Amino acid sequence: MPVFAVTYHYGPDTDTRMEHRPAHRQWQAEMNEAGTILASGPLDDDPQPGGLLILSAADHAEVEGHLAADPYASLGVIEKTDIREWTPVFGPFAQG
Template identity: 40%
Template sequence: MSVFAVEYVYAPDSEAGRDEHRPAHRAWLGSFVDQGRLLASGPYADGTGALLIFTAESENSLLDELKQDPFNLNNFVSGLKTTEWAPVTGAFADYA
């Protein structure tokens, strides 16, 4: 398993839709927490997007899974970037 930083950029004027679909989004995220694959997630303080730290077998498999996020299914994410990450110290170092 590799660790990936996932950056979401929220679509303009999507706040109301994200508020409506947030319970489903968090339930979707919760399934990855239960599997031990979502290490951390949360929105940026300025509300423009979010950072999610996942483990995955590959970037392609993670991208396929991210398509199922209710925020992506409803086009609330206008930009998405995944970067493989190799943490060497701190809480996530054991996952690298």
Template identity: 40%
Template structure:
């Protein structure tokens, strides 16, 4: 099944993100258990607020659909979502993800 790089761009409401973060992480943890979320995390301090999520999904639309029930999206804390199919080729994780 293909891998998709899902990029979130957050709104500027960091206080609301802090409040919703436990539910967001619980949601992403459930996706790990389902084999959908391979890895995810926020961009580092000093970068534009957002996150990168690597999902296994049947297609781009399915990867996007998974995000629709993310508490961050439900609460309006994600300003933009982009999805691109990604093919790991070189590096220690490439064999594990392919």
């Protein structure tokens, strides 16, 4: 199954994001348990706070569907989302 690298670029409303971080982390944990999120975590704040998620999905549309269920999506704390298909050659996510 294809692997996708998703980059979240967070907006300036840090208070709302931090308030809802437990729900966001719970969503990530459930997606990880299901085998959809392979890895995730925050990026440093330079130049802008964000997060990186590595997902396994059939296609770009499926990734978008999963991301729509992230509690952060409905709160407006994500300023921009980049979704790119990624072909890992080495490491735990490499495929054949």
